[in-house]
Amino acid sequence: DIQMTQSPSSLSASVGDRVTITCRASQSISIYLNWYQQKPGKAPKLLIYAASTLQSGVPSRFSGSRSGTDFTLTISSLQPEDFATYSCQQSYSVPRTFGQGTKLEIK
């Protein structure tokens, strides 16, 4: 199975900050990496797929990039509604493994 390792596991930031979350795959997964946002008590929401493609309706302050087996989710200017947990997921092979999540909290 492919292991997905996210860092950091938690992060404190302020409105307006630029934030970066990283996800590392245990082997090559090409571009097949998705990012989800989840708020407490709610279902996950797809933000980015194929490493860097923004899902329809997602604000442009969210972006994704890839360097080998390292993937990055960047929020360019944090908004109050962005405080949530972010998870990566590989879609290269079954089982479709998720990272452990990064909880983004208000500083």
Add this chain to the structure above:
Amino acid sequence: EVQVLESGGGLVQPGGSLRVSCAASGFTFSNYAMSWVRQAPGKGLEWISGIGGDGSSTWYEDSVKGRFTISRDNSKNTLYLQMNSLRAEDTAVYYCAKDSYDNSGSRYDNWGQGTLVTVSS
């Protein structure tokens, strides 16, 4: 509007069985693979099973293989997860998710609100 809505969760004793369902609407159900993803209390997301659009292909995570069975009824636009030999560690919110697939790969672009399964005596 695309919607998926889970039902059937509840309290079950260890070793017991439960079937959860997911009713889909707003898209051509048979054209899409579907998956079940669960989340234990305070934990991360865990993919547990998927099924192809026509139901002929199924996939399972090792911890549920042999105990859980995914199926679908395309005439009813409904996805199912039959869970047998339930354990305390199966306690989680169970989400169904629509799997969109193209040249950019697979991703879960629509999720239900989840149904809570609690395994306890």
